[in-house]
Amino acid sequence: NAGVTQTPKFRVLKTGQSMTLLCAQDMNHEYMYWYRQDPGMGLRLIHYSVGEGTTAKGEVPDGYNVSRLKKQNFLLGLESAAPSQTSVYFCASSQWGQGAKNQPQHFGDGTRLSIL
Amino acid sequence: EDKVVQSPLSLVVHEGDTVTLNCSYEVTNFRSLLWYKQEKKAPTFLFMLTSSGIEKKSGRLSSILDKKELFSILNITATQTGDSAVYLCAVLYGGATNKLIFGTGTLLAVQP
Numbered sequence: 020n021a022g023v024t025q026t027p028k029f030r031v032l033k034t035g036q037s038m039t040l041l042c043a044q045d046m047n048h049e050y051m052y053w054y055r056q057d058p059g060m061g062l063r064l065i066h067y068s069v070g071e072g073t074t075a076k077g078e079v080p081d082g083y084n085v086s087r088l089k090k091q092n093f094l095l096g097l098e099s100a101a102p103s104q105t106s107v108y109f110c111a112s113s114q115w116g117q118g119a120k121n122q123p124q125h126f127g128d129g130t131r132l133s134i135l
Numbered sequence: 136e137d138k139v140v141q142s143p144l145s146l147v148v149h150e151g152d153t154v155t156l157n158c159s160y161e162v163t164n165f166r167s168l169l170w171y172k173q174e175k176k177a178p179t180f181l182f183m184l185t186s187s188g189i190e191k192k193s194g195r196l197s198s199i200l201d202k203k204e205l206f207s208i209l210n211i212t213a214t215q216t217g218d219s220a221v222y223l224c225a226v227l228y229g230g231a232t233n234k235l236i237f238g239t240g241t242l243l244a245v246q247p
Contacts, residue, residue: 125180
C-alpha cells in the first residue's frame, strides 16, 4: 500500500524556470493538500482540494498553481521559480470526516526543491 | 489570528527519561488537535484528540487535551533513541475543508 507518493524527491531549478510537482494517493481520499515546510516556520498550507475538479487557496498561495483533474492526483506548479520558493514541499490527503469522525491527514515523503 | 504554539523548541534527554511536550492553541472553529512525529521524511500520525480529559495512549506515548485551557501535552516515557524526531502539533479547524494549522514543532534528541 503506497499511500501518498510524491515525485520528484529532489530538484534544483534556476530562477525563472517552471516545474510541476506530482502527488498521487491510492487511498481514495477526497481531500488533498500542498504544504511547504521552512525552518522555524512549520508547515504552511499552499493550496488544497476538496474533490476532483476543485481547488482553493491556502495560507501562502502566491507564485503557485494547482490542478486536480483526477481524484487520485494533485499537481503543484511553479510558473516562474524564485529563490524564496526554496523549501521542502509536502503533499497530504485525508478522507472527509466531522465531529467524532474527524480524519487525520496522511503525508508523502516530501520534495526538496532548491532554486538558484 | 489563529495560532498553534509548541514548547519547548528543542529538548535533549537521555535514554530512559520521561519527556512532556506542550502545545497551546488559539484557533477559531476548533475541531480536533493532532500530534505527528517527523523523522527525516513524512510526518506520521500519532494521535487525534477531540474531547477534553480523555487520554489517548499508544505504547510509551500518551496525550491529553484540555479544551478549557486550550492546550495539549504529549508524554513519552522510558525514551529510546528511536524517539528522536520533530514532534508536530496541529489543529483541525473549520467546516468541510479538513484544514490543519501547525505549530513549529519540538525537536527531541534522545542520547544513549
